[in-house]
Amino acid sequence: MMRALPFAFGLLLLILWEAVVRLNDVPPYIMPGPLAILIALKDNAPDLLAGLAVTLEVTFAALILAVVTGVLIAVLLASSPAAERTFFPYAVFLQVTPIVTVAPFIIIWVSNIFAVLLILAWMAAIFPIISNTLLGLKSVDGNLRALFRLYGANRWQTLIRLSLPACLPYFLGGLRISGGLALIGTVVAEMVAGTSGTRSGLAGRLLEASYRLELATAMACFALLSASGLAIYALMQMLSRRLLRHWHESARLEN
Amino acid sequence: MTAGVTLRGVGKTFAAGIEAVAPTDLTIAPGSFVSLVGPSGCGKSTLLRMIAGLAAPTIGTVERTDDAVGFVFQSPTLMPWATALANCALPLRLAGNADDARATEALKRVGLGGFESVYPHALSGGMQMRVSIARAIVTAPRLLLMDEPFAALDEITRFRLNDDLLALWQQNRWTVVFVTHSIREAVFLSERVVVLAPRPGRIVADVKIDLPSIRAPAMRLSHAFTDQCARVNAALSAGEDAA
Ligand SMILES: Nc1ncnc2c1ncn2[C@@H]1O[C@H](COP(=O)(O)OP(=O)(O)OP(=O)(O)O)[C@@H](O)[C@H]1O
Ligand SMILES: [Mg+2]
Numbered sequence: 368m369m370r371a372l373p374f375a376f377g378l379l380l381l382i383l384w385e386a387v388v389r390l391n392d393v394p395p396y397i398m399p400g401p402l403a404i405l406i407a408l409k410d411n412a413p414d415l416l417a418g419l420a421v422t423l424e425v426t427f428a429a430l431i432l433a434v435v436t437g438v439l440i441a442v443l444l445a446s447s448p449a450a451e452r453t454f455f456p457y458a459v460f461l462q463v464t465p466i467v468t469v470a471p472f473i474i475i476w477v478s479n480i481f482a483v484l485l486i487l488a489w490m491a492a493i494f495p496i497i498s499n500t501l502l503g504l505k506s507v508d509g510n511l512r513a514l515f516r517l518y519g520a521n522r523w524q525t526l527i528r529l530s531l532p533a534c535l536p537y538f539l540g541g542l543r544i545s546g547g548l549a550l551i552g553t554v555v556a557e558m559v560a561g562t563s564g565t566r567s568g569l570a571g572r573l574l575e576a577s578y579r580l581e582l583a584t585a586m587a588c589f590a591l592l593s594a595s596g597l598a599i600y601a602l603m604q605m606l607s608r609r610l611l612r613h614w615h616e617s618a619r620l621e622n
Numbered sequence: 623m624t625a626g627v628t629l630r631g632v633g634k635t636f637a638a639g640i641e642a643v644a645p646t647d648l649t650i651a652p653g654s655f656v657s658l659v660g661p662s663g664c665g666k667s668t669l670l671r672m673i674a675g676l677a678a679p680t681i682g683t684v685e686r687t688d689d690a691v692g693f694v695f696q697s698p699t700l701m702p703w704a705t706a707l708a709n710c711a712l713p714l715r716l717a718g719n720a721d722d723a724r725a726t727e728a729l730k731r732v733g734l735g736g737f738e739s740v741y742p743h744a745l746s747g748g749m750q751m752r753v754s755i756a757r758a759i760v761t762a763p764r765l766l767l768m769d770e771p772f773a774a775l776d777e778i779t780r781f782r783l784n785d786d787l788l789a790l791w792q793q794n795r796w797t798v799v800f801v802t803h804s805i806r807e808a809v810f811l812s813e814r815v816v817v818l819a820p821r822p823g824r825i826v827a828d829v830k831i832d833l834p835s836i837r838a839p840a841m842r843l844s845h846a847f848t849d850q851c852a853r854v855n856a857a858l859s860a861g862e863d864a865a
Contacts, residue, residue: 510699513676517693518713518761528716532703613741614702 399583404590407583415572415584419591422553422568425481426599429488430549434542436489437496442526444497445504455501462494466552470559484556484568491552492545499541503534536615539607546599554592626652626797627673627765632682633822634668641822642668645682648816648825652687653795657808657815659854661862665823666801667696667769673799674767692763694771696801698750700742707738710756717761728756731786748775752783759790766798772807784811785839792836805858809833809850810842817854819861827857 381401387393388400395403408415440458444451466487477483507530515525557570567575573588611617626649633645643665650656658666671677672684674693700709708715711725729735732752742750755771772780788811791798802808808815809831817827831850833841841847 508699510695510697511701513671514693514695514699514712515716517674517676517691518716520716524716528712529701532701535703614743 396580396582399586403583404586407581408587408590411584411587415569415587415591418567418569418572418588419595421566422550422557422570422592423595425484425488425553425556425568426549426595429485429492429553430546432485432489433492433496433545433549437493437541437545438500438538440493441497441500441504442530444501445530451501458494458497461490462498464490466491467555467559470556474560480560480566483560484553487556487559488549488552491555492549495541495544495548496538497541499537499544500534503537504530506537507533536611536617539603539610543600543603543607546603547596550592550596550599626650626687627799628685629673630683630685632669632672632679632684634665634672634677635680643672643679644822644824646823646825650797650799652797654814655791655798655800655812657800657802657812658818659802659805659808659815659858660818660823661820661858662803664818664820666818668823669818670767670769670799670801686765688764690761690763690765692758692761692766694751694754694758694766694768696769696773698742698747698754700750700753702742705739705741706734706745706753709742709753710760712757713761725756725760728760729753731759731790732756732783733786748779751775755783762794762796764796766796768798769801770803771800773803780807781839781842787811788837805851805854806842809847809854810837815854817857817861826861827854829854829857 385400385402388398393400399407440454444455444458469490470483470487473483473486477486511529511533512525515529520528553568554570557568558574561571561574569588569592573585573592576582576584576588607617628650629646629648631645631647632643633641634643635641646669658669660666668677672679673686674691675684675686676693701712704712706729707722707725710729711722714721714725726735726738729738732755734749734752734756737745737749742753745753751771751774755768758766758768772783775783784807787798790796798811800808800811812831813835815829815831816825817829818824819826829850833846833850
């Protein structure tokens with residue numbers, strides 16, 4: 368019952384929207400109703416799905432790259448206070464820099480458009496992975512550390528058997544944020560890079576459609592992107608639950 | 623083979639300037655069972671960690687004749703992502719031994735046969751503590767250091783584990799250093815009870831327990847036992863009055 372509430376509310380909004388548009392005869396190039404958007408989605412389905420595929424490809428490639436490099440960087444930073452002192456400010460720098468402002472340079476330096484998008488989305492996604500994993504690595508229980516020392520564990524064993532598992536909940540918390548950021552980064556990058564043609568992503572198509580005042584198609588793109596963002600979040604949530612279900616509070620509260 | 627411990631002028635002052643342990647001399651003979659008792663905050667845990675080599679003394683030297691140490695922390699200190707068996711087998715696996723038979727055996731010894739694949743969160747506090755004890759004995763250490771291992775347990779379980787620990791000790795003749803705040807527990811288990819006083823932590827009495835070396839459970843009710851408890855209690859009170 369309670370689960371249905373947000374859906375019922377959404378449906379109500381859509382009906383209201385459709386009614387306002389119809390009753391006031393709003394032209395579709397100003398504001399299409401939800402039905403018109405649905406029709407645009409159906410009519411342009413192959414085209415839009417191809418665009419979505421391109422966007423998601425970049426998003427996931429960037430996310431995977433951010434996970435691999437982010438965890439590596441966090442492990443390096445955690446290995447010595449001097450390393451953290453020296454390099455963490457630059458991670459923060461990466462985080463606070465709006466990627467839109469870096470895009471023009473990357474576009475000049477890198478010719479491959481996929482690589483451009485990947486770099487920008489990666490920049491958008493990496494910080495939560497670094498900062499959360501680092502926090503996790505530094506929060507390992509001191510007595511467990513002592514225990515590993517007592518039994519002569521080497522650095523590698525301590526990392527694999529203690530530090531990484533212990534920081535998993537923190538890492539997954541970062542991953543959930545980064546999943547959304549990778550998508551946002553990809554979309555922003557696509558818009559700035561101004562990709563067009565058959566290999567362009569969904570954001571590029573959204574822009575094109577809006578230039579042509581095909582607002583229904585543009586909003587269909589928008590709807591697909593939002594849905595993808597939600598799906599990515601749900602995916603990360605599921606992954607998190609699966610990995611933590613045996614031992615972590617966050618995954619246990621549910622069952 | 624068992625290991626002895628010699629502390630020479632060992633003291634620890636924390637960064638905040640708190641003198642947790644004043645320079646202390648203590649010799650623990652190989653194969654003996656020694657308890658450390660004292661009020662909360664008197665430096666028992668700190669002393670034990672220095673014996674284990676987990677904390678560096680500010681001054682003085684710690685000598686152990688052997689490095690095979692088993693340690694039971696005051697809290698269970700289990701890896702929440704690993705099963706009881708994996709937790710118990712940790713010392714073996716770190717040494718490159720993938721055979722879990724000894725870990726299974728150790729879990730049985732502490733009464734946790736059948737709980738191998740259970741995760742710590744699904745175990746009671748006492749059961750978690752017993753996994754921690756199983757982990758400490760799984761390597762058959764020659765020096766077993768225990769920090770209030772039974773403090774969180776009910777008296778029934780505690781008595782049973784006390785009896786089991788004594789049986790283990792009599793079988794293997796490991797050296798055991800046992801921290802507790804229970805006088806009765808210390809007297810029941812030990813050949814020797816070292817009494818500490820706080821601020822700064824220091825040894826105020828070293829009581830040799832005058833009881834038969836075979837300690838039957840019924841001994842807890844004997845007069846001789848009560849007498850020994852009274853001796854330790856007197857030493858504790860004297861230490862606290864002096865502080
Ligand atoms: N890491 C630390 N930093 C600063 N002070 C500490 C630290 N660990 C312990 N102390 C101080 O050292 C003193 C002794 O602590 P310790 O844990 O050894 O006591 P204890 O005898 O084991 O007490 P309890 O019976 O409550 O476990 C305490 O006063 C405590 O405040
Ligand atoms: Mg203590």
